[in-house]
Amino acid sequence: MKLSRREKVAYGVGAIGKDMVYAFVSGFLFYYFNTVLGISATFIGIVFMGARIFDAFNDPFMGIVVEKTNSRFGKFRPWILIGSILNAVVLYFLFSMPTSLSGNPKLIYAAVVYLLWGITYTMMDIPYWSMIPAITDSGKDRESMSVIARSCAGVGFALPTALTLTLVTQLGADNKREGFRYLAIIIAVIFVIALTITASNVKERNRFQGETPTIKDMFRALVNNDQALIVVVSVVLFNASLYLTQQLALYFFQFDIGNEELYSVFGTVGGAAQILAMMCLPIIRKKFEMKLIFTGAIVTAICGYIFLFLLGTLNVTNLILLCLAALIIFIGFGLATVSTTIFLADSVDYGEWKSNQRNESVIFSLQTFVVKLSSAISVLLAGIGLDVIKLDVTAETQTEGTLLGLRLLMTILPLIGLSLAVYIFRKKYRLTESFLKTITKENKERFIMHREMRRMDKVLSEKEIDEILYHASYGVLSTIGEDGIPYGVPISFVHEGNRIYFHSAVEGHKLDNIQFNNKVSFCIVTDVETIPDQFNTKYMSVILFGTVSEVSEEGKTKVFNLFLEKFSHEFMESGKDYIKKAGKNARIFQIDIEHIKGKGKKG
Structure with a gap:
């Protein structure tokens, strides 16, 4: 200033x-x-x-x-x-x-x-x-x-x-x-x-x-x-x-x-x-x-x-x-x-x-x-x-x-x-x-995360935010690299408590960025419906900020099971067999949520 x-x-x-x-x-x-x-x-x-x-x-x-x-x-x-x-x-x-x-x-x-x-x-x-x-x-x-x-x-x-x-x-x-x-x-x-x-x-x-x-x-x-x-x-x-x-x-x-x-x-x-x-x-x-x-x-x-x-x-x-x-x-x-x-x-x-x-x-x-x-x-x-x-x-x-x-x-x-x-x-x-x-x-960083929404009538309740986190299939993870260039990538995820979990290959662009700076934002948009005659769009969205850390080997099984329950709950047993074979080629990360807010236009 x-x-x-x-x-x-x-x-x-x-x-x-x-x-x-x-x-x-x-x-x-x-x-x-x-x-x-x-x-x-x-x-x-x-x-x-x-x-x-x-x-x-x-x-x-x-x-x-x-x-x-x-x-x-x-x-x-x-x-x-x-x-x-x-x-x-x-x-x-x-x-x-x-x-x-x-x-x-x-x-x-x-x-x-x-x-x-x-x-x-x-x-x-x-x-x-x-x-x-x-x-x-x-x-x-x-x-x-x-x-x-x-x-x-x-x-x-x-x-x-x-x-x-x-x-x-x-x-x-x-x-x-x-x-x-x-x-x-x-x-x-x-x-x-x-x-x-x-x-x-x-x-x-x-x-x-x-x-x-x-x-x-x-x-x-x-x-x-x-x-x-x-x-x-x-x-x-x-x-x-x-x-x-x-x-x-x-x-x-x-x-x-x-x-x-x-x-x-x-x-x-x-x-x-x-x-x-x-x-x-x-x-x-x-x-x-x-x-x-x-x-x-x-x-x-x-x-x-x-x-x-x-x-x-x-x-x-x-x-x-x-x-x-x-x-x-x-x-x-x-x-x-x-x-x-x-x-x-x-x-x-x-x-x-x-x-x-x-x-x-x-x-x-x-x-x-x-x-x-x-x-x-x-x-x-x-x-x-x-x-x-x-x-x-x-x-x-x-x-x-x-x-x-x-x-x-x-x-x-x-x-x-x-x-x-x-x-x-x-x-x-x-x-x-x-x-x-x-x-x-x-x-x-906290000031950026806590900025008030301009349209307070679109703020979602905690219950609505939890519903989005539970049902949404994917979101966009945003990171920033050592070169200062932002990078957003869509990922599937699961949510439990105050954490978001996602899996990744053993190396890649987003992991390089996370290693440089583990502070990230994560955005989810659901229930999107355009309204042509009103020149508007219905939607529900959540954006959160947090820090990323890798889940230990002991904790990976629990998180894999959360993914199975959310995306393949009818195939739990075969899914567990698959994880035993392929899980060693994947890494699990968690986002500890520091601030979260939801916004939507419902009608």
């Missing part, structure tokens, strides 16, 4: 808009609630974590809702538009708490509006990311789309990180409360425009879904997709590490360095490094497998944190050296972020291969949940940590112990998280490139 340049650009624009919102909320809402509104850091952390526990149920449910949507605009685009508009409205109220509120009403307002923001963001984010596996195939096409999306998301994330504090000061005329409110309005408008561009220009592709699953089936598919869960655990660990640094960096520059506006420089360097790393992935990809790239990315980030830890331990506050640490850390996170998007998309293919259900939205609901869960964990740790080290947001200076604790929170905890992430991933993730090629090939 090739995407046009227009579609790629439109999808990237959406990533910029939505990640501007996410960066604004995840990077500055904690700071806004804590330092501008004066809400306790521990309370904020608990509220954010509680909202994520709610998301543990809401996100997969939203994935299921999207999966079951079947509108004339598709299943993804309607939710992208609805979610972006609602989330933009909630974003405004999130940064526009009435000044009349205080005490418990203030806390309730903050908690409820933040919960609503998470719900409405999920409505947009799950269908957005779910489009990647739905509109691309695994391999270069998917990797290219993931790089575009994640690079643009990096741009969107970097913009608020670099400009928020400056714009808040300018828009609010030194009134941070008003500055945040005006900036929220600007970001909300950009957000809606960007996602409207995506929904208007990216065309949805129809993909085989198998039978429509129940909610229970989809939760089972989610739990049983072990590779998706491994990716999720790894992402939670390394994202929580990244977000913890981002949450505390603003406090670090304000209270340790003494200049909070330098945070913009730190964030800009980190954001630029992250985007550059994402854009370089296709080049790196030419020499290394994705699993190795991900491992190298995490190790790179670990090295950056070790460097940052040494700077903190030695009380080095030189901005150039701190930005160098940011450069190393965010290069690692840039590569890892794109990698995990690709891994999660690949796990959708794996889930289809394993369970015969392609649940993009359910699996990608994990990505939205994981990002928010990681953010919540980091905020909870940051909130409790800031209170434990006794950081006073109203004080102009902090104690040495407080500053040391701040540096340790920024380095040691992320190091632990990253080390666990790379260990779990290396040990449990097994979707190698060769395995993915096999999965993609088999999924495409």
Whole structure:
């Protein structure tokens, strides 16, 4: 499935808009609630974590809702538009708490509006990311789309990180409360425009879904997709590490360095490094497998944190050296972020291969949940940590112990998280490139086999199919050879259970083809009657797909007897004598039926 340049650009624009919102909320809402509104850091952390526990149920449910949507605009685009508009409205109220509120009403307002923001963001984010596996195939096409999306998301994330504090000061005329409110309005408008561009220009592709699953089936598919869960655990660990640094960096520059506006420089360097790393992935990809790239990315980030830890331990506050640490850390996170998007998309293919259900939205609901869960964990740790080290947001200076604790929170905890992430991933993730090629090939074959009939009124029942298989004398076996040329040959057959049996000479064209590729199709047509005056034909037909294997010597007698019962049942004894003489010059093969369907015009 090739995407046009227009579609790629439109999808990237959406990533910029939505990640501007996410960066604004995840990077500055904690700071806004804590330092501008004066809400306790521990309370904020608990509220954010509680909202994520709610998301543990809401996100997969939203994935299921999207999966079951079947509108004339598709299943993804309607939710992208609805979610972006609602989330933009909630974003405004999130940064526009009435000044009349205080005490418990203030806390309730903050908690409820933040919960609503998470719900409405999920409505947009799950269908957005779910489009990647739905509109691309695994391999270069998917990797290219993931790089575009994640690079643009990096741009969107970097913009608020670099400009928020400056714009808040300018828009609010030194009134941070008003500055945040005006900036929220600007970001909300950009957000809606960007996602409207995506929904208007990216065309949805129809993909085989198998039978429509129940909610229970989809939760089972989610739990049983072990590779998706491994990716999720790894992402939670390394994202929580990244977000913890981002949450505390603003406090670090304000209270340790003494200049909070330098945070913009730190964030800009980190954001630029992250985007550059994402854009370089296709080049790196030419020499290394994705699993190795991900491992190298995490190790790179670990090295950056070790460097940052040494700077903190030695009380080095030189901005150039701190930005160098940011450069190393965010290069690692840039590569890892794109990698995990690709891994999660690949796990959708794996889930289809394993369970015969392609649940993009359910699996990608994990990505939205994981990002928010990681953010919540980091905020909870940051909130409790800031209170434990006794950081006073109203004080102009902090104690040495407080500053040391701040540096340790920024380095040691992320190091632990990253080390666990790379260990779990290396040990449990097994979707190698060769395995993915096999999965993609088999999924495409299954898609061809399961294509729905255009005329559903002609579909035959299982009973009618069985009748045709029992009474028909012959069918056409279709194979393909090493030269790529298809070959169809009429053969007599018998049917028992989920298998078709046929006999053959010891060598021949069809056997050469079967040896090259044992996947075949078999077609039977019976009860054919032309209707000249109606320019039509009555018929009954069956087509099946399956794999061929040879029946062992021990099983040949049973199959020969099935042929006698079907074609020569009045001459069983003489037939058995004939088989004893001629059977050694024949080979018996079976087709294990993987999919079968019937079609007919009865009257």
